[in-house]
Amino acid sequence: MSSRSTLFPYLRHFVVVALGIILFYSLASKHNQLLQYFRGALEPVPTNEGVIFTASQLLQYNGRESKSLYLVILGHVYDVTKGEKHYGEGQAYHMFVGHDATRSFVTGEFDHYTEELSDVSALTDTELQQLLTWRDFYDKTYPYRGKAIGRYFDQFGKETAYHRHVLDRAAKAEETKNAGTTYPSCNVEWKKDIGTRVWCTNRSGDGVERQWTGFPRKVVPSGNDDDDDQSRSVQFCACVPEEVSDAQYVAFAGCEASAVSCTIPDQN
Numbered sequence: 001m002s003s004r005s006t007l008f009p010y011l012r013h014f015v016v017v018a019l020g021i022i023l024f025y026s027l028a029s030k031h032n033q034l035l036q037y038f039r040g041a042l043e044p045v046p047t048n049e050g051v052i053f054t055a056s057q058l059l060q061y062n063g064r065e066s067k068s069l070y071l072v073i074l075g076h077v078y079d080v081t082k083g084e085k086h087y088g089e090g091q092a093y094h095m096f097v098g099h100d101a102t103r104s105f106v107t108g109e110f111d112h113y114t115e116e117l118s119d120v121s122a123l124t125d126t127e128l129q130q131l132l133t134w135r136d137f138y139d140k141t142y143p144y145r146g147k148a149i150g151r152y153f154d155q156f157g158k159e160t161a162y163h164r165h166v167l168d169r170a171a172k173a174e175e176t177k178n179a180g181t182t183y184p185s186c187n188v189e190w191k192k193d194i195g196t197r198v199w200c201t202n203r204s205g206d207g208v209e210r211q212w213t214g215f216p217r218k219v220v221p222s223g224n225d226d227d228d229d230q231s232r233s234v235q236f237c238a239c240v241p242e243e244v245s246d247a248q249y250v251a252f253a254g255c256e257a258s259a260v261s262c263t264i265p266d267q268n
Contacts, residue, residue, distance in 0.1 A: 050146030052157045053077055055099065058148060062098030063089045070145060072100035072118075073135050075152025075163060078142040100148055105134045108189050118151050120166060124236060125173035126185060132170050133206045183249070186216045186237035198252070199261035200239035214239030216262050217249035 053070075058077070061070035069087045071080045080087045080097070087093050095101060095110050100118035104110060106127045109117060120128060147153040152163040184205025186198040198216040203209050217240045240249045242258075255262035 050077070050144060052146055052153070052155065053148045055148070055150065058100075059098045063087075063094070069097045071096045071138070071142075072148050073102050073105060073138060074131060074166070075100065075102075075148050075150060076135060076138070077145040077148055078138045079145050080138075080142050083142070100150055100152075102131060105131055106188075108187070125169045128166055128170040129173035130185065130206065132167075137207070183214065183238040183240050183244075184210075186239055188237065194263055195265040197261065197263050198237045201260075204239045212241055213260060214241050215257065215260060216252065216255070218252050220248050220250060 058070060058072065060066055061068045061079075063069050063084075067081065068079060069081045069084060071078050071087060085091060087097050093110070095113050096104065099113060099115075101109075101113055103117045103120050103123065106120075106123055120131065123131075147157050149155050152160055152166075154160055186200055187204050188196065188198050190196045200214045200216050202211070202213050204214070216237050219236060219238050237252075238249060240246075251257045252262045252264055255264075
């Protein structure tokens, strides 16, 4: 038997073992890469302006997955943990935690969260301006944590076209407000069986307490009432002091002028 034939089996085993080692390290490397990938998907991405959150990441801050409570308004994320008595599980405003429910700050839809609650396109310009007032409140009251990927910011934390449109409409309402005297918006709710209810308190509108309550008045748009853009740029209902007499503010049909709450049946 030649030496070549004697060495061949050993060489074959050596090659098999070497290939096995290479395959093992290759798989181990892929495994680590996958772990890093999925870990990155679960962890928020830090930026110079806070953290960028995905929808699944925000859900971790609902008071169940962790003790932290994160609230979102217009895509901005705030840590409201110190307000647990308001935002904790079982409390009145817990629905706002863990996702973007911006629209509910105006509409009062607190019962059940849906993804559509981040959509504010159906709100009036004035109501959008009120949302900016709420955002300013959270800026001053709670720690800022970052941005949520969705309607208002993209995956890089850049403002979306939708967000810019909302801000433009809110700015339009601010310009209208500065052009003359305006009054705070009424509280508004809608129920299928009774229609729309409007009412006034001494916190209606911007949530800041004032010395007077006012009465709900229908706001009559100036100019052409058939102009949709014009109609959207004004309030639907304002809380007006009793002594004010202005043709722009009229009592709702079927509602006493001295009533602080009015029900407006849906038009069939």
